[in-house]
Amino acid sequence: MHLKDKVALITGAAQGIGRAFAQALLEKGCKVALVDLNVEVGEASKSAFDKEFGTQRSIFIACDVSNEENLKDAFKKADQHFGKLDIVVNNAGVNNEKNWEITVQINLISVIRGTYIGLEYMKNKNKCSEGAIVNVASLAGLIPAAFQPVYCASKHGVIGFTRSIAMFSAAENYGVRINAICPGFVNTPILQSIEKEENMGLYSSHKQDIKDMMEFYGVLDPSLIAEGLIKILEDDTLNGEIMKITTNQGIHFQEYSPLPFQSRK
Template sequence: MALNDKVAVVTGAAQGIGRAITEILLQNGAKVALLDVKETEAKTLKKALDKQYGQEKSLFLKCNVESEEQIKAALQRTVETFGGIDIVCNNAGILNEGEWEKTVSINLVGHIKVAFLALQHMNKLTGGRGGVMVGTASMAGLGPFFTCPVYSATKHGVVGFTRSMAMASTASGYGIRFNAVCPGFVQTDLQANIPVNLGQFSQLRDIAKQLEEKMGIITPSVVAECVLELVTDETKNGEAILVKHNEKTYVPFPNPI
């Protein structure tokens, strides 16, 4: 998929991985709707993007992925502004074992809400143009991560949802590919705040720090490059890329059919 004049929606776009994804999509010619609850950070980013790419190439929409109404409104505004949706980077997420219900609400329920509501605009069966959705999962979604069980559970859910939707889309003819990127430790605010967000597992913070030191920390741009590959390579569907130590590995999964 060539990205010139394609329309992308990025959730959690204001900082970290979301910002890096937004920037790499714009660099490759896409138009991007930035969705985030962090209004100050998002507006600052929008100003910087306007200077580099022009005001018409991006759009900021305040959106909480826990709210179906806000997601619907943001997607509709994107369609009205840019003429459709071709790409969804479903990236919004938190790590907070102390607020585990909110973690599930944002990381998994919100993820699914965004995907299903975007599907209404993109599905070829209902007049959409098709396209691709890429979810930001985690290495914690590919195996147990005992320092943050709830976060790990939500990211397992993202991987399972992504792979199942890829198969459903192929079988049904939606014309949409579904992929997931699964980063290790990434240099973001989420990563920096892990020690204070482990909740009832705070006694494991030293182990979490040791894991981080052992595995190393990658930059958001490394993750964004993998997202770009999953977006542009039309052979990629149902893929999960594990990204750590600046290396990537495609994680195979059995086809149950």
């Protein structure tokens, strides 16, 4: 996909990885809808982007992705504002093992919903595989995480869903590629959540174990995750792929054995 003049909707774009995604897409000439719950930080990011790229290139849309109507409205606003949608990045996520239901709601259910809504806007519109959906999972979607079991479950769910719906999109010739990104630890505000009892609950006493893991594996810069996103978007051959990003191997892909059964369509 040539990114110039494409329109992207990114959830959780106010800060962290989502903001780095927005920056990278704006640098490539895209227009970007920044969707986030955090109005103050979201508006501040939009102002910073306005200074660098001009006021017409981005829009901030306040939205709680866990609210179905809110999420549908955000897609509608972005589509009406820019006249189309080419790229959806379901990135918003939380780390909360205490109020764990919201972790499943935001990290998994809202990613599934964002994918379905994205497909409704993009399928069969852009021929030649021009639509793209990228779901943000985590390395915790591929391996166990002893002190974040629900976060881990939500990210495993994102990977299973993404690989499956990507096969369906291809079988139906929707013209929308769907992939996922799995970063290791990334230097963003979400890392502060491990310090808080209200986030870690039962696992609070293990925060030092998580810190030790961070030190062992290292912490990535959000700009590297954005590089991974650009790679997925620019390579039209990628569908149903799980990109891993780690300190020791950089950007690479999870290898799977071929599936014995393929759709006849």
